[in-house]
Each structure stands twice: as structure tokens, then as C-alpha cells.
Amino acid sequence: MRVPLLDLKAQTASLRAAIDAAIARVVTSGHFILGPEVEGLEVELAALCGTRCAVGVSSGTDALLMSLWALGVGPGDEVVTTPYSFFATVGSIARLGARPVLCDVERGTLNLDCARAAALCTARTKAFVPVHLYGRMARLEVLRAACPRVPIIEDAAQAVGAERQGVRAGAVGLAGCLSFFPSKNLGAFGDGGMVLTSDQSFATRLRSLRAHGSTPGRKYHHEIVGGNFRLDALQAAILRAKLPHLESFSAARARNAARYRALLGGVPIELPPAEEPGERCVYNQFVIRAEKRDVLQDYLKQHGIGTEVYYPVPLHLQPCFAGLGYGPGAFPEAEDAARTSLALPIYPELEAPQLEYVAEQIRAFYGA
Ligand SMILES: Cc1ncc(COP(=O)(O)O)c(C=O)c1O
Structure with missing residues (x-):
């Protein structure tokens, strides 16, 4: 018998008609950049995860990078996180010139040991980036109680829909970062990601950053420097076909x-x-x-x-x-x-x- 680690073809086959219809909808509409599919997915995922807003971005990595960027993380800042995760968790902090301050994980869950992480907080600590590894939420209540003023950017790439103490992954901190990499629980047909947040002004900043820092509603006017970090409409439509399942x-x-x-x-x-x-x-x-x-x-x-x-x-x-x-x-x-x-x-x-x-x-x- 052969048992692969993951069988993406099986899932696609079971949802083929809905996925084909979603793709056809985008192709027929001609609306390939942002637009109704991305907005629809944002609304649906915010509702599922329990946040006021969601901003579709190009990948889970970019969700992390943009969240830290929107927070103003840069040289001279410290960000406390785990050494046991996918590269992007620490990579995003380093790319912004901040110092990743690492803290060991718990023996059982392999999530950040939040009590020890809280003890690493200094005047330079700009954020915590805990990871909900393998789909299990980290003990964020410990971080919140010990350091209520330090924002938490949740790396929820592996944990869409996970829950702890009545709150879903991505809805505890200032921002929650999802990945739609094909192997994730909600996987696209390519790269994609989402930042969940209940802070409207943070969401507005993210929407600006994903479109070259342009001022919303004022094309070709830039108050901040951003980049191209948009979620594809095609991916959004495919994800919407999968979301009900x-x-x-x-x-x-x-x-x-x-x-x-x-x-x-x-x-x-x-x-x-x-x-x-x-x-x-x-x-x-x-x-x-x-x-x-x-x-x-x-x-x-x-x-x-x-x-x-x-x-x-x-x-x-x-x-x-x-x-x-x-x-x-x-x-x-x-x-x-x-x-x-x-x-x-x-x-x-x-x-x-x-x-x-x-x-x-x-x-x-x-x-x-
Ligand atoms: C914990 C974690 N963080 C971040 C990422 C980055 O996501 P992406 O591959 O969508 O950039 C992943 C997955 O790849 C991940 O597992």
C-alpha cells in the first residue's frame, strides 16, 4: 500500500465542480486583481476566525512581514519569537532589520514557552511572534497577562480555525497571519496569505502597504512606501470554494x-x-x-x-x-x-x- 504524506489531488477531485465554477467566475469577470473575490474571502475568513477585518496578501510570509512592517518594526527593535518554526517566522523579523530574540519551546506542544518568553521582554521589545505550531494554539493568555502593552503578531499559518479558551487563532493578538500554501488546512493552488485583525486603522495600513503604499481611494498617490503584496483574485475564488468545507x-x-x-x-x-x-x-x-x-x-x-x-x-x-x-x-x-x-x-x-x-x-x- 502507498500512503503519501499529503494527497492534494484527492481534495481537488472531491471539490472539482465548485473549484471549476469559481475559476470560471473569475475568468468571465476579467477582474484579476483584488476585487469581489478577495473582498468576499476577507469577509468570510474574518467571520470564521472572529476578527473585524481581514486583508488578503500574497503569502503567509508576506502576512508576517507586512504585519511587523505596519507596526513599524525596524533596526534597534527586538521581537521575541520561537526557534522552532518554519523559516519565515524569524526571517520576517530579520528582513526588517530588527533583532529576533529567541525563546525555547514547551516540551509537549513545541509551542513558544510563553512564560519564559514574557521574561525576555525589555524596553526595546516591539512585538511577540508566537507560532501556533502544527495547528495547536500557543498559550497567548500568559503573554497578554505578563506584557499587556506588547503587541502580539500571531503566526497562525498552520492553525486556521484552531481555538483556545473560546477565541480562534489569529483573533487574540493585534494581527493573525494565515498561509494558504497548498499543504495548509485551507490551501490555494499557489501562494496566498491573509492578515486577520480587529484594528481598523491597522487593516487600512496593510491595505495601503499591499498596493505600493498608495492612499486608499487615491490611485497613484503614496504617503508611505509599500510594495505589491496582493492576494490573487483567482486564488481567492478557489479558496472560497474550499472554505465551506x-x-x-x-x-x-x-x-x-x-x-x-x-x-x-x-x-x-x-x-x-x-x-x-x-x-x-x-x-x-x-x-x-x-x-x-x-x-x-x-x-x-x-x-x-x-x-x-x-x-x-x-x-x-x-x-x-x-x-x-x-x-x-x-x-x-x-x-x-x-x-x-x-x-x-x-x-x-x-x-x-x-x-x-x-x-x-x-x-x-x-x-x-
Ligand atoms: C509556521 C509558518 N509560518 C509561516 C509560513 C509561511 O507561509 P507561506 O509559505 O505562505 O509564505 C508557513 C508555511 O509555509 C508556516 O508553516
Whole structure:
């Protein structure tokens, strides 16, 4: 049996008619830049995530960059974040000339240890950028209570629809950054992203920045310098065709996670922590921890099973961030996660026999 880590074709096939209709709508309208599809998606996602506004942008990376940029982050500023994430989290801070101040992650969730992050706050701290890794929200209530005046820019790229204490990912901080990279829970047919915010003037600034800093309603007049960071109308239309199914995708991911937990009990690996009361994890990834990770990955590959290591090198050990001065041993939890994590197939269209086969092969590897 073959079980890929992700099967985008299966999802496209199941929604083909709606997607084709969405694409045809844009082609017929001739409205390719911003316009009704982007505005429609903004309204629908703001409603789903619980914010007043949403601004469609070119990618999750650009959502982060623009949020920090709109906040005025620059040289001399510090931004506290995690060393265990996709590159863009720390990359966006560095690109603006600010200093990423890194803080280790929690052992179980691999999210930023918010109590320790709060302790790193100084007069130069311009923002926190916590990541809701793998679809589980970080404990932002801890940051808010300890440092109420420091804005939080949530990296919610992997967590659309996740919830904690009654609030959805992206709706806790000043801004929430979503990614529509195809492997995300809400994936486009290319790049795309969104900034969620309930601050109207922040949203207005983002709308200006994504269109070369032009003054809204006054074409070719620029009060600030921006760039081209727009979400494509075609991508927005495709995402709107998928959006009504997001809840069922998330439910299927959660069912798959529960099934893995049931089937992998007693195997000497660490499973992701169970959800806490009031927490809803959307399982963009289901990441186990295994001591013999590389050998296990190889074994599963030989048995037709796709897996992935998110992330093999923590960000403080990337050559481009050597100048930050963090060496090996600086963040033991992040480094241990890099050594032992392995993501298993969890996508919504994964069929029960496929999931059972994955669990069976893991059990066989351990002789369980
Ligand atoms: C945690 C995290 N942050 C940021 C990004 C960047 O998003 P994009 O690929 O849309 O630029 C991603 C995904 O790729 C991500 O997983």
C-alpha cells in the first residue's frame, strides 16, 4: 500500500465542480486583481476566525512581514519569537532589520514557552511572534497577562480555525497571519496569505502597504512606501470554494489524530499531547517523537509511507542567523524536537485502511 504524506489531488477531485465554477467566475469577470473575490474571502475568513477585518496578501510570509512592517518594526527593535518554526517566522523579523530574540519551546506542544518568553521582554521589545505550531494554539493568555502593552503578531499559518479558551487563532493578538500554501488546512493552488485583525486603522495600513503604499481611494498617490503584496483574485475564488468545507476537513483531521492515538498506544514513541479542555487543535500536522527517528522514517519509506521532518534544523542553528550568537545547546527543547520529530499522514482524505496501515507499520518497526 502507498500512503503519501499529503494527497492534494484527492481534495481537488472531491471539490472539482465548485473549484471549476469559481475559476470560471473569475475568468468571465476579467477582474484579476483584488476585487469581489478577495473582498468576499476577507469577509468570510474574518467571520470564521472572529476578527473585524481581514486583508488578503500574497503569502503567509508576506502576512508576517507586512504585519511587523505596519507596526513599524525596524533596526534597534527586538521581537521575541520561537526557534522552532518554519523559516519565515524569524526571517520576517530579520528582513526588517530588527533583532529576533529567541525563546525555547514547551516540551509537549513545541509551542513558544510563553512564560519564559514574557521574561525576555525589555524596553526595546516591539512585538511577540508566537507560532501556533502544527495547528495547536500557543498559550497567548500568559503573554497578554505578563506584557499587556506588547503587541502580539500571531503566526497562525498552520492553525486556521484552531481555538483556545473560546477565541480562534489569529483573533487574540493585534494581527493573525494565515498561509494558504497548498499543504495548509485551507490551501490555494499557489501562494496566498491573509492578515486577520480587529484594528481598523491597522487593516487600512496593510491595505495601503499591499498596493505600493498608495492612499486608499487615491490611485497613484503614496504617503508611505509599500510594495505589491496582493492576494490573487483567482486564488481567492478557489479558496472560497474550499472554505465551506474547512470545518469538515478539520473534523476529519481530528478523527485521524484520535485514531492514531488509539492505534499507537504502548508503542515507545511520544504522541502529541492530548487537547486540553477548551482547546481545539486543527492538526495541520500530526507529529510524533521517536528516538530512532531517521531509521523509522527510512523504514516507513520502504513500506510506501510518506513522512516529513518539521524541522530538521532549528532556526538559531541556521547559518544565516549565526550572527544572533545562539550556539548549539541554546534551546535544548527545540534541538531535541529537531532530532526526534516525524510528521505522519493526517490529511482529511486519508482513508481508514491507509491510516491503519501506517500505525501497523510503526508497530511492526518497534516489534509491538
Ligand atoms: C509556521 C509558518 N509560518 C509561516 C509560513 C509561511 O507561509 P507561506 O509559505 O505562505 O509564505 C508557513 C508555511 O509555509 C508556516 O508553516
